[in-house]
Amino acid sequence: MKAQTANGFPSVQLVVVKNGRMIKNSAYGYISTVDDFGEPLMQKNKKPITKETLFDLASNTKMYTVNFALQKLISEEKISIYDKVQDFFPDFKDKKKALFKGKSDITVEDLLKHQAGFPAGAQYYVNKKITQKKKTDKRQNKEIVLELICNTPLIYSPRTEVLYSDIDYMLLGLIIEKVTGLPLDKYTEENLYKPLNLSSICYEPLKKGFTKEDITATEIRAVKRTKDEKFKDIKYMPVHGTVHDPEAYNAMDQVSGHAGLFANAESIAVLAQVMLNGGGYGNIKLFDSSVLNLFTSQGNFFSQAGLGWRRQGLNNSYAWAFSQLASADTIGHTGWTGTLTLIDPKEDLIIIIFTSAKNTPALFGRNLRGKYEGDFYLAKNYGAVTTLIYSAFKNYDNAMLDQMLIELAVGRNELINMIPEIYDNEGSRKDLTAIMESIKEQSKQSAILRKFLKSEKAAAILAEIQSRNSKKSLAKKQAEGQSK
Known part of the structure; x- marks a missing residue:
């Protein structure tokens, strides 16, 4: 993680608890x-x-x-996963011309399972009722959002599909507020x-x-x-x-x-x-x-x-x-x-x-919409980090862990070269630099890593890193020269 943040990744907090001990x-x-x-x-x-x-x-x-609040409220028998949304909000019902119907039967369980029929999102934040709310309208935004949710058409019949939806949890939060009589932040706090x-x-x-x-x-x-x-x-x-x-x-x-x-x-x-x-x-x-x-x-x-x-x-x-x-x-x-x-x-x-x-x-x-440089670092690709942590607890020997580190470097370099339209970006390149720096540091205690650093593969990776850095430095100087 030190190498990652030293090479441009913004920040990381990492907590590991094993057998109740941090x-x-x-x-x-x-x-x-x-x-x-x-x-x-x-x-x-x-x-x-x-x-x-x-x-x-x-x-x-x-x-x-939401989950913690519902787990508590259900334990206290103040709500059930089988309660219907309409029990809390009577206006939650189908329109006469709705293509998919069944709102009257949607339960708390359906919302939790993301099988209620809602789309992934509805962008209520750009709705005119929110953006152009008149000063005479004393309703809180949440009241307006509840109305908008009640009017949001289903895109499939409840319990026939599973589609991860933020609307499900927006509605669950409103249900918790209805049951407890408290704002969600106040209740959870x-x-x-x-x-x-x-x-x-x-x-x-x-x-x-x-x-x-x-x-x-x-x-x-x-x-x-x-x-x-x-x-x-x-x-x-x-x-x-x-x-x-x-x-x-x-x-x-x-x-x-x-x-x-x-x-x-x-x-x-x-x-x-x-x-x-x-x-x-x-x-x-x-x-x-x-x-x-x-x-x-x-x-x-x-x-x-x-x-x-x-x-x-x-x-x-x-x-x-x-x-x-x-x-x-x-x-x-x-x-x-x-x-x-x-x-x-x-x-x-x-x-x-x-x-x-x-x-x-x-x-x-075209292939990078919604992506940021940080998305291409090892720290953000959680599976590699969690695998290293699991490996340590499963007493994998150092040789296996060293080999995993080598595979991460080789794999990242291959992605940059084989799928450049996605992976040949500043985030991937900085990530590869960070991985190679980690290998260099760990090689002080590892013959396997020292051997890898002497290999043709490592030499090629380091040469490409140096070449990319040189091109970047030259481009920066040219840009600075043009701005003067």
């Missing part, structure tokens, strides 16, 4: 790679992150707010986080006593997202201290069931330990083990899905993130901003990886 809690990198105007920061002006620094969890919000003495986890951190220096930045050149946002008379600014997800930010006032939670890795590791403990932590009991089992067992014909929780499954369906070495009952989730949570009950293992991968330049090209 054996790794480290922070690497910087709060932001750019200043408040989106201009690159000089190295001396970058502020290092700490183990307490908060990250935007993106879709990991779903697990550690008072009933989940405070009892566990977790102070580095919240929605809207800038309103909770945190500053931008306590929070990693995400996207560098975000388009102005609301008419009230102060962008200092420029069109773009980095997203820093507020939720990146535009639906959560603009339509849900930063507090939503699908996105908006900020935390450090250590706080989420405590919540993950609650899952391994059967619903409690110390003297605090949040939910029953029977409810936990209900949520984490196979949720439908896709073995990688529980009730919201991602599962490894018997066919290693989530191995790209959890590793091929994770057990079938491993659960967790990922977040778009660059976050991974992994909970393996068989191995009694927790791995939390938080990154700010999106705090890097966006990439352009």
Whole structure:
């Protein structure tokens, strides 16, 4: 991770808990790679992150707010997964001319399983009822969003397909607020986080006593997202201290069931330990083990899905993130901003990886839409990192670990050369440089790595790295010359 952040990756927090003991809690990198105007920061002006620094969890919000809240409320018999959405919101019903019907039968379980019939998203944040809300309209945005959700047509009949949808969790968050009579952030803070003495986890951190220096930045050149946002008379600014997800930010006032939670890795590791403990932590009991089992067992014909929780499954369906070495009952989730949570009950293992991968330049090209340089680093491709961690616990010998490192370098170089339209980018190239630097460092204790560094393959890789760096340096000088 040190080599990754030394070669341009913004930041990483890594927590590993084994057999109930935290054996790794480290922070690497910087709060932001750019200043408040989106201009690159000089190295001396970058502020290092700490183990307490908060990250935007993106879709990991779903697990550690909505799922935790529902697991508690169901344990208290205040709600059931079989309750119908219409029981909470009577206006949630089909339109007469709806192509797909069945809203009246959609349950909490259907939303958790992403089988309710909703599209992946609906961009409520650009709806005129939100963007052009009149001053005389005293409704909160969430009330308007609920109306919009109720009017959103289904795109398939409930329980006939599975489609991951943010709308499902936006609606679940609203149901929790209806049941508890509290805003989602207030309920989770008072009933989940405070009892566990977790102070580095919240929605809207800038309103909770945190500053931008306590929070990693995400996207560098975000388009102005609301008419009230102060962008200092420029069109773009980095997203820093507020939720990146535009639906959560603009339509849900930063507090939503699908996105908006900020935390450090250590706080989420405590919540993950609650899952391994059967619903409690110390003297605090949040939910029953029977409810936990209900949520984490196979949720439908896709073995990688529980009730919201991602599962490894018997066919290693989530191995790209959890590793091929994770057990079938491993659960967790990922977040778009660059976050991974992994909970393996068989191995009694927790791995939390938080990154700010999106705090890097966006990439352009037909095959790169929505991709950033940070997406191509090893740190963001979780499976390689989790595999290395599993390998260490499974007592793989050093020779095997060294060989894995070599394969990572060779594989990355092959991707750059064989699929240049995708992988020949600044992120991939910097990642390869970081991997080779790690190999050089580890070679001090490894004959295998020393032998590799003397090989033709290594020589070719190092030559290509040097050539690319020379071309980049020349292009930079030419650009500076033209600007004078």
